[in-house]
Amino acid sequence: MTGTGLALTWRKIPERYNLLGSHCDNCGENFFPIRNICPNCRRKGRMGGTKFSGKGVIYSHTFVTSPPTGFELEAPYAIAIVQLAEGPKLTAQIVDGDYEKVKIGAPVEMVFRKIQEDGKEGLIHYGFKFKLI
Amino acid sequence: MNGKTVGIVGYGSYVPKFRIDAEEITRIWGEEAKRVKEGLGIQEKSVPDIDEDAATLAVEAARNAVKHAGIDSKEIGALYVGSESHPYAVKPTATIVAEAIGATPNLTAVDMEFACKAGTAAIQCCMGMCVAGMFKYGMAIGSDTSQGRPGDALEYSAGAGAAAFIIGTENLVAEIEATCSFTTDTPDFWRRPGADFPSHGGRFTGEPAYFKHVISASKMLIEKTGVKPAELDYAVFHQPNGKFPLQAAKMLGIPAEKVKQGLITPYIGNTYSAASLLGLNSVLDVAKPGERILMTSFGSGAGSDAFLIRVLDGIEKKRGRARSLQSYVDEKEYVEYGVYVKHRRKLKSL
Amino acid sequence: MIMRRVAIVGVGMTEFGEHWELGYRELVAQAGVRAIEDAKLQGVKIDALYGGTMAAGKLIGQEHITALIADYMGLNPIPATRVEAACASGGVALRTGYMAVASGMHDVVVVGGAEKMTDVPTGEAAIALGGAGDQEWELFMGATFPALYALAARRHMYEYGTTREMLASVAVKNHANGAKNPYAHFRKEISLQAVLDSKMIADPLTIFDCSPISDGAAAVILMPLEKAKEHTDMPIEILASTQASDTLALHSRKSLTELMATKVAVRRALEATKMTPKDIDVCEVHDCFTIAEIMAIEDLGFFEKGKGGQATLDGETALNSKISINTSGGLKACGHPVGATGVKQAVEITWQLRGEAQNGRQVKGAEIGMTHNVGGSGATCVIHVMKRAD
Numbered sequence: 001m002t003g004t005g006l007a008l009t010w011r012k013i014p015e016r017y018n019l020l021g022s023h024c025d026n027c028g029e030n031f032f033p034i035r036n037i038c039p040n041c042r043r044k045g046r047m048g049g050t051k052f053s054g055k056g057v058i059y060s061h062t063f064v065t066s067p068p069t070g071f072e073l074e075a076p077y078a079i080a081i082v083q084l085a086e087g088p089k090l091t092a093q094i095v096d097g098d099y100e101k102v103k104i105g106a107p108v109e110m111v112f113r114k115i116q117e118d119g120k121e122g123l124i125h126y127g128f129k130f131k132l133i
Numbered sequence: 134m135n136g137k138t139v140g141i142v143g144y145g146s147y148v149p150k151f152r153i154d155a156e157e158i159t160r161i162w163g164e165e166a167k168r169v170k171e172g173l174g175i176q177e178k179s180v181p182d183i184d185e186d187a188a189t190l191a192v193e194a195a196r197n198a199v200k201h202a203g204i205d206s207k208e209i210g211a212l213y214v215g216s217e218s219h220p221y222a223v224k225p226t227a228t229i230v231a232e233a234i235g236a237t238p239n240l241t242a243v244d245m246e247f248a249c250k251a252g253t254a255a256i257q258c259c260m261g262m263c264v265a266g267m268f269k270y271g272m273a274i275g276s277d278t279s280q281g282r283p284g285d286a287l288e289y290s291a292g293a294g295a296a297a298f299i300i301g302t303e304n305l306v307a308e309i310e311a312t313c314s315f316t317t318d319t320p321d322f323w324r325r326p327g328a329d330f331p332s333h334g335g336r337f338t339g340e341p342a343y344f345k346h347v348i349s350a351s352k353m354l355i356e357k358t359g360v361k362p363a364e365l366d367y368a369v370f371h372q373p374n375g376k377f378p379l380q381a382a383k384m385l386g387i388p389a390e391k392v393k394q395g396l397i398t399p400y401i402g403n404t405y406s407a408a409s410l411l412g413l414n415s416v417l418d419v420a421k422p423g424e425r426i427l428m429t430s431f432g433s434g435a436g437s438d439a440f441l442i443r444v445l446d447g448i449e450k451k452r453g454r455a456r457s458l459q460s461y462v463d464e465k466e467y468v469e470y471g472v473y474v475k476h477r478r479k480l481k482s483l
Numbered sequence: 484m485i486m487r488r489v490a491i492v493g494v495g496m497t498e499f500g501e502h503w504e505l506g507y508r509e510l511v512a513q514a515g516v517r518a519i520e521d522a523k524l525q526g527v528k529i530d531a532l533y534g535g536t537m538a539a540g541k542l543i544g545q546e547h548i549t550a551l552i553a554d555y556m557g558l559n560p561i562p563a564t565r566v567e568a569a570c571a572s573g574g575v576a577l578r579t580g581y582m583a584v585a586s587g588m589h590d591v592v593v594v595g596g597a598e599k600m601t602d603v604p605t606g607e608a609a610i611a612l613g614g615a616g617d618q619e620w621e622l623f624m625g626a627t628f629p630a631l632y633a634l635a636a637r638r639h640m641y642e643y644g645t646t647r648e649m650l651a652s653v654a655v656k657n658h659a660n661g662a663k664n665p666y667a668h669f670r671k672e673i674s675l676q677a678v679l680d681s682k683m684i685a686d687p688l689t690i691f692d693c694s695p696i697s698d699g700a701a702a703v704i705l706m707p708l709e710k711a712k713e714h715t716d717m718p719i720e721i722l723a724s725t726q727a728s729d730t731l732a733l734h735s736r737k738s739l740t741e742l743m744a745t746k747v748a749v750r751r752a753l754e755a756t757k758m759t760p761k762d763i764d765v766c767e768v769h770d771c772f773t774i775a776e777i778m779a780i781e782d783l784g785f786f787e788k789g790k791g792g793q794a795t796l797d798g799e800t801a802l803n804s805k806i807s808i809n810t811s812g813g814l815k816a817c818g819h820p821v822g823a824t825g826v827k828q829a830v831e832i833t834w835q836l837r838g839e840a841q842n843g844r845q846v847k848g849a850e851i852g853m854t855h856n857v858g859g860s861g862a863t864c865v866i867h868v869m870k871r872a873d
Contacts, residue, residue, distance in 0.1 A: 017232055061634065064629075065684060066627070067625065068613060069610050079634070089735065091620060092624055093184075093625055095184065096182070097466055098466070104638070112193060113182070125623075129624075
């Protein structure tokens with residue numbers, strides 16, 4: 001477990017469950033996760049909330065065979081940087097097996113999974129992962 | 134009901150991708166594959182991934198249901214999740230689902246448990262509350278990553294899946310014409326707190342439990358509504374295996390062909406709280422307007438909820454909006470017993 | 484603003500590796516004493532201490548780490564300040580010390596870097612290191628540091644045709660250098676085939692594509708150049724000290740195959756010194772993973788973008804070739820006690836510019852050296868250009 005506390009996980013629920021991000025009305029760029037300040041426009045930026053569709057493509061990928069503490073049971077697992085249809089990129093696991101088919105450019109969609117568990121008695125952290133379409 | 138029309142606004146399902154063939158399980162326990170498959174009427178069962186549980190399955194089904202119904206999830210006023218594998222003993226699955234479909238915060242939500250029939254009990258709750266005008270839509274979910282002790286007969290059947298139904302009084306795909314329940318205290322199957330696997334009464338789960346309750350509830354409904362078995366186009370029963378529903382149909386005078394569309398346990402196993410709901414889902418995916426469906430669930434302990442459902446014209450325009458159950462049944466990848474044991478965390482050290 | 488010229492007058496480091504018998508405080512004391520002796524500081528008042536450490540809180544349960552260093556080096560009551568920038572902690576500590584001397588605030592400054600990493604299991608060290616990336620959006624999802632660099636490597640292979648052999652050739656070259664360095668964690672050569680055949684950690688990176696988890700410390704003593712000449716015949720002047728930042732998370736970058744922070748920092752360093760990459764004789768780059776060295780030698784301008792892999796495979800970065808990269812063995816073979824690395828790079832370049840590099844790893848006629856120290860997956864980059872003062 002990586003030290004994420006209860007309140008930390010709780011605050012992230014909207015982003016982790018529903019891919020909520022930010023949109024700058026000034027420059028038009030979308031961001032994930034939520035940012036308060038547009039890095040392009042800074043004080044001229046007009047940031048508002050947006051919800052991403054959950055569709056995207058694989059931008060890069062790897063297959064983790066040496067997991068950190070807390071991910072032993074899930075290993076081996078695929079991790080990718082996914083570029084969302086709306087522009088922003090994010091890091092997520094690719095589930096449902098068959099790493100051979102995980103390629104740059106492959107279309108993916110969001111699924112809802114357990115990300116981590118704080119041991120057998122602790123909190124279960126849920127959120128997005130992606131699967132090949 | 135009570136002069137008001139109530140029914141199904143939309144529905145959705147989810148079945149994990151992995152399967153284990155019954156033959157692979159017989160390999161471990163030295164049983165005869167052919168005898169087991171024929172005896173239980175189960176070819177293979179679904180296996181959840183290591184990061185899936187009843188909550189994640191329920192979310193996927195619920196998202197499909199919202200897509201299918203085409204409603205604003207903020208209009209869901211109640212969300213009930215029936216399961217016997219809730220990820221937490223204390224802390225609701227329903228809040229996780231409500232948050233993940235964007236239905237929070239103006240709704241009531243609670244987890245239900247009644248062995249394999251908590252999902253249909255949730256539908257009844259939503260029906261009553263919608264008829265009473267408490268809110269526009271209610272969501273009832275049955276979701277399970279079913280448990281079965283290694284080596285037990287349940288290990289061949291305990292599958293994983295979820296079905297979600299949105300209940301309301303308008304914009305319906307099917308009307309629920311009537312429902313009734315038959316309940317007694319019958320200890321055929323249970324799991325004590327802290328126990329990893331359920332215990333059951335073997336053959337006692339059959340005649341005095343499953344059949345007595347399913348048949349009684351179904352007959353009650355038939356008498357109450359005056360519908361004749363011949364007027365039914367489909368019948369869906371709780372399906373702990375591939376055989377019981379066919380026997381129940383026979384006892385009620387319903388031909389086997391009317392049961393087959395709603396019988397999916399042979400392909401994905403017994404999904405416990407989701408089992409009869411996935412059967413109904415499968416029927417609705419092909420049913421035509423005007424057709425009538427009998428659905429009777431069964432939960433050990435024991436009780437059955439029976440429903441008489443009439444398919445409406447509204448079903449046609451919503452078809453294809455969300456992923457079909459058949460597509461989940463068809464998309465599969467087989468795993469070996471060792472991987473299955475890891476996914477289900479059946480090793481004590483996990 | 485008039486800045487004073489700054490020089491390194493003394494350097495010291497511990498051997499890098501698994502120091503089962505030495506704790507954090509013993510390691511820093513050893514490196515500190517070696518640097519102070521090297522600088523012949525007897526009788527000179529030290530004004531301030533800057534220490535680079537990344538994760539002492541998670542690795543040894545100790546924060547307030549520079550107070551501990553000042554205490555165990557017997558330097559109380561001088562001001563002691565911790566600098567943290569993940570794997571660039573050492574380099575940024577050096578830059579902070581440099582600024583203190585250049586500004587006239589302090590005359591004699593000790594810059595230390597240290598990390599004690601083997602007191603926790605490897606999985607927990609991986610979690611601690613993961614904090615160098617975005618804890619909430621990378622590590623939380625199971626993306627370890629090898630995974631992040633593997634994502635960059637996969638993309639580099641896709642965009643430029645970089646191969647597994649090219650990645651492996653970085654490890655082979657750095658092990659060849661490390662074999663000549665008595666301070667290195669790994670002092671043996673390895674074959675290309677051995678790298679290719681080793682255990683996969685995060686495809687396409689094998690265990691031999693990754694720097695090890697090491698213990699160690701390094702220290703340098705800084706003075707104004709004018710004063711430095713009173714202590715040593717060979718002060719090493721810091722001609723430029725530049726630093727840049729980028730997004731914390733790898734996925735937020737426009738490109739995965741270059742580090743914008745490196746490009747900005749090196750541009751500023753070359754502008755300040757009116758040099759080109761060709762003027763650099765020896766460079767310690769941040770090769771936490773083999774792909775990191777390939778991207779570094781491209782971003783620093785030694786090779787065109789996309790050509791770093793082939794150049795390494797062709798031997799152009801080997802000792803006394805076109806540009807000698809990582810004569811210490813780099814992070815890969817010399818080891819990577821995270822907070823110590825940036826300071827160790829300055830120690831190695833000092834030895835190279837003094838002509839003191841041992842065991843046949845001296846770059847012939849080395850006059851100008853560079854250090855390139857990266858934090859995380861590239862969110863911080865700090866660069867120093869150094870020259871033997873005339």
